[in-house]
Amino acid sequence: MNSVPELNLKHLHALVAVHTHGGISAAAPHINLSQPALTQAVARLERQLDTALFDRQPGGMAATEATTLLVPRIARALGYLAQGVRLARRAARLPALPAIERRLTLSQLRALTAVDTAGSYTLAAARAGLSQPAMHRAVRELEAVIEVPLLQRRGKTLQPTPAANRLLRQVRLALAELNAGLDELHALRDQHGGRLAIGVMPLARAILLPQALARFARAWPGATVNVVEGPFSEVLADLREGSLDLLVGAMRDLSAVRDVVQEGLFDDDPVIVGRAGHPLAGRKTLTFDHLLRYPWVIPATGAPVRARWERMFRDNGHAPPVLRIECGSLVITRGLLLEDDWLTLMSRDQFLFERRAGLLVELGLAGEALRRRIGLTTRADWHPTRAQQGFVQIFRDVCAERSDDGPTEWPFRYPDTR
Incomplete structure (x- = not known):
């Protein structure tokens, strides 16, 4: 500020x-x-x-x-x-x-x-x-x-x-508003200038946000962007105080937070991931006996993916297995998967490069009930500058292109083993 x-x-x-x-x-x-x-x-x-x-x-x-x-x-x-x-x-x-x-x-x-x-x-x-x-x-x-x-x-x-x-x-909201006003003035001299501060959650940072940022940088060559990663509670607090302009990623239940609004843009389906050559790779049907046979690495309690992972088992009549390793770092999780027969849940974007390199593979879908909505979170009283409006529209366009690819197929089914 x-x-x-x-x-x-x-x-x-x-x-x-x-x-x-x-x-x-x-x-x-x-x-x-x-x-x-x-x-x-x-x-x-x-x-x-x-x-x-x-x-x-x-x-x-x-x-x-x-x-x-x-x-x-x-x-x-x-x-x-x-x-x-x-x-x-x-x-x-x-x-x-x-x-x-x-x-x-x-x-x-x-x-x-x-x-x-x-x-x-x-x-x-x-x-x-x-x-x-x-x-x-x-x-x-x-x-x-x-x-x-x-x-x-x-x-x-x-x-x-x-x-x-x-x-x-x-005070912080007031300073953010004055900064935005100065950006508006600078934009009069440089029609492609401006500033933007984005809080990013894990699902958006692998492919989705880079695509949007690359397009924005081409369309707004004089603009600067600050991308901030951190726990959701911290980036949400920064958003509410004005140091961040918007959040991108998986939407949360924010019904109790009245000063922010969310805009859902597309649905993402988590998938079960393991290393190439995993014993479960290539199976057209996975049972929960299969999934319980191998170790899992999942974030700690409180993370949305942890709740979805537990639901995947409970909805099918199984207690979630005891986790030997709890980890919220995608870098560490991907590295662990490459070392042994570990399993995890990820968005396809989160291991795209490893999949292209033939290192990690999608073993099966986690189920429609685990589908999550991806979108934007902003302050309810946010008045974006021209540059910020430009980024929001570009982000919407990138998400719309994903939705235009058609519905996700569900080739894997879990037999009822109860």
Whole structure:
């Protein structure tokens, strides 16, 4: 989030007011600023952004395209900050203060997020290239403005108070919105520029996402993409706080998380995988006696594939075998399969290269009940930039091409051995 320049939040609010009310003189009474002060605020923003925000005409000020793109982002950012302060004060059992977000500074907000991430003023200051006293002073000034303690020491680390946790999420969303606004401005100069941060889950990263990224890079040569892998709980938290724009991969049950939405794009059927030359390779019919005869490597309890693997056995009247190795790493799992007669469940994409090389083979399908939906997860209030919209459409196209290949055949059946 450090790409946001040192803008003045009061100046941003002034820009919104001038745009909303149609001019300097009309906006001045609404934000308690003189016309000269308001004129200076807009002029300074134009210098900082190196962009004309209004066309000065005899009949008044006409917003440029840059302003039309930027103002909605600023308005949403200010709304997040207002909500964050309200939530923080409510957590501290304090009444709301009107327009208090206008008294905040980006330096204060950056300092709070930096200390929260680093766990100490020393490390936060070193990462930000600031002095420790400056970092400490910025957080203390923020606490004084909103009248709420924000950090508490636990052992050797600083941790946010419950009130700060409520504020921090809204602050990060506000910074993400301002970053998106700056991207919109840059895109006016470079029609193929922009930035995108994607959280990726295991199923999407082997073939699906690389295909989409390659197409996106060709269509948007000036854009940059940051791909982040991690446990689902972590990438979901990053998405909800604005540091990721979207998640791609297998969909989860997020009915309890109301601020995100999911878009299913195609179905994937897990298959049973083993090494080439596995004793079960080439069989047209697999029984559960066969499957129980060999060791399995499956992720630990809590992973979706683990639940599906257990269901595969239980739905057919068998207890899942005891796992000697639990592993969520695809790299390690593929390596283990090559060493001996181990079995696992994978998407076909996840061992495509090993299959082409004749190293791993599909032994059978896990069953229609284990089919999983692949798609996109975004924030419910996400407003993508042009570049982000471009990637989403490309990803949809890649998924649609898979769906157009026709329904999956089911050549393997498990006889009822109960």
